[in-house]
Amino acid sequence: MNVEPTPGAAADRPMIEVRDLRKSFGTNVVLRGVSVEVQRGSVTSLIGPSGSGKSTLLRCCNLLEIPDGGQIRLGDKFFDFSASKKSLSDRQAAAYRAETGMVFQHFNLFPHMSVLQNVIEGLVTVRRMPAKQAREIGFEQLNKVGMMDKQGDYPGQLSGGQKQRVAIARALAMSPEVLLLDEVTSALDPELVDEVLAVIRQLAADGMTMILVTHEMAFAHMVCDKVIFIADGVVVESGGPADVFENAKHERTRQFLARYNRAGHAEVRV
Amino acid sequence: MNYEWNFGFLWEYRSLILTGILTTVGFAVGTTILGLLVGVVIGLGRLIGGPWLRLPLTGFVELFRCTPLLVQLVWLYYALPVISGVQVSAFLAATLALTFYASSFFAEIFRGGVASIDAGQWDGARAIGMRRLQILQRVILPQAFRNMLPAIMNQSVMQLKNTSLVSTVAVADLLYQGSIITSATYRPLEVYTLVAVLYFLVLFPLTRLSSQLEKWLAR
Numbered sequence: 001m002n003v004e005p006t007p008g009a010a011a012d013r014p015m016i017e018v019r020d021l022r023k024s025f026g027t028n029v030v031l032r033g034v035s036v037e038v039q040r041g042s043v044t045s046l047i048g049p050s051g052s053g054k055s056t057l058l059r060c061c062n063l064l065e066i067p068d069g070g071q072i073r074l075g076d077k078f079f080d081f082s083a084s085k086k087s088l089s090d091r092q093a094a095a096y097r098a099e100t101g102m103v104f105q106h107f108n109l110f111p112h113m114s115v116l117q118n119v120i121e122g123l124v125t126v127r128r129m130p131a132k133q134a135r136e137i138g139f140e141q142l143n144k145v146g147m148m149d150k151q152g153d154y155p156g157q158l159s160g161g162q163k164q165r166v167a168i169a170r171a172l173a174m175s176p177e178v179l180l181l182d183e184v185t186s187a188l189d190p191e192l193v194d195e196v197l198a199v200i201r202q203l204a205a206d207g208m209t210m211i212l213v214t215h216e217m218a219f220a221h222m223v224c225d226k227v228i229f230i231a232d233g234v235v236v237e238s239g240g241p242a243d244v245f246e247n248a249k250h251e252r253t254r255q256f257l258a259r260y261n262r263a264g265h266a267e268v269r270v
Numbered sequence: 271m272n273y274e275w276n277f278g279f280l281w282e283y284r285s286l287i288l289t290g291i292l293t294t295v296g297f298a299v300g301t302t303i304l305g306l307l308v309g310v311v312i313g314l315g316r317l318i319g320g321p322w323l324r325l326p327l328t329g330f331v332e333l334f335r336c337t338p339l340l341v342q343l344v345w346l347y348y349a350l351p352v353i354s355g356v357q358v359s360a361f362l363a364a365t366l367a368l369t370f371y372a373s374s375f376f377a378e379i380f381r382g383g384v385a386s387i388d389a390g391q392w393d394g395a396r397a398i399g400m401r402r403l404q405i406l407q408r409v410i411l412p413q414a415f416r417n418m419l420p421a422i423m424n425q426s427v428m429q430l431k432n433t434s435l436v437s438t439v440a441v442a443d444l445l446y447q448g449s450i451i452t453s454a455t456y457r458p459l460e461v462y463t464l465v466a467v468l469y470f471l472v473l474f475p476l477t478r479l480s481s482q483l484e485k486w487l488a489r
Contacts, residue, residue: 062397102393102397104390167394170398174399
């Protein structure tokens with residue numbers, strides 16, 4: 001396990017490089033050598049059948065799961081998991097996670113804290129920022145997701161869409177280099193999906209680097225710069241949305257997309 | 271049956287009964303607090319320690335959970351001095367047995383409370399860069415404590431009743447004083463009726479309080 005800055009000349013390199021990533025849970029092999037590149041300021045979507053490994057790949061990018069093999073580089077931070085993964089300390093992993101935002105399907109807000117406290121918890125506890133300064137950043141992020149008027153509420157008082165917008169603000173407050181979104185509208189009632197998608201679309205317009213795992217293709221088609229189709233733990237196909245959605249080269253991809261088209265998914269979801 | 275009930279004579283023994291109540295309540299409060307402290311330390315050790323710490327702690331918990339308190343008490347009082355060569359007073363044996371017994375149950379309540387918190391809470395906290403102890407302190411334990419409170423109250427009520435076992439090693443608790451009065455007066459029916467009423471009068475407010483607390487927590 002190495003954690004070392006890689007030499008400069010970073011301007012033309014992808015912001016994120018994942019090489020030959022492997023991950024198993026017990027005897028269940030989930031990722032069988034996945035390589036992905038993400039450019040700074042781009043939006044990438046991971047699509048694929050359930051159990052294909054796309055969520056695990058996303059969680060590995062944040063070190064919520066520690067890969068069994070392969071490498072991850074994000075900016076100038078480099079991790080090589082080929083050696084022993086035991087030596088990645090809680091401190092190292094936590095420091096890395098603080099730089100990579102993640103938003104979850106089930107929000108995972110802290111129910112005993114107010115909306116504002118949720119958003120500034122990382123700043124106060126992890127960054128040791130004075131409360132006043134943290135609150136200013138908190139207000140700024142809540143404004144961005146349109147949740148300023150709910151700052152004193154508790155998560156239990158919010159709708160799913162509002163919870164998810166707060167969760168996005170909580171991730172943004174840490175000013176992450178990349179935002180990872182794991183099926184962030186899958187748990188929402190259909191009428192609450194748009195408010196969350198609007199926030200994501202605005203973030204994309206602002207140049208936020210994002211990777212999103214999604215089951216809904218229309219939104220991916222509209223917003224993403226790159227689409228990666230994953231099945232059985234490997235990347236089957238990747239390219240621009242037009243390439244993948246309209247001119248898929250692989251039979252496996254075409255079958256997968258055809259199933260979605262037949263199902264007539266009119267709603268746009270992430 | 272025409273037993274003639276007569277409680278009047280018990281008034282003479284009021285100071286004996288009062289010391290009994292104070293001893294019982296003192297043991298219950300003292301060993302509950304000690305047991306909670308030891309139980310939380312064991313719980314934390316099992317949660318964040320390596321296997322070299324988890325295994326002996328779990329062994330301790332299971333040992334005290336799976337043997338009767340009366341056996342522990344008698345063993346600490348009679349057998350420990352033989353093994354260690356140090357004389358153990360009845361007071362110390364009673365304190366140790368009640369503390370260890372309570373701590374093993376409190377440690378389990380602690381473990382269950384932490385396990386009751388959804389794994390997503392850990393994910394959410396880890397994703398903003400929090401470390402293990404920070405997550406426990408800021409996110410998991412505040413929520414887990416709410417879930418633990420009813421079980422802690424319940425165990426504390428049991429603890430007060432369990433103190434009656436210390437009378438077997440001649441610690442002058444409420445039950446022991448009752449047996450003294452009985453042997454002086456030969457009127458066990460009145461004596462133990464009073465003892466039962468007194469235990470009830472101490473514990474009933476406590477169980478009311480705990481059900482109020484549960485209602486308040488369930489809001």
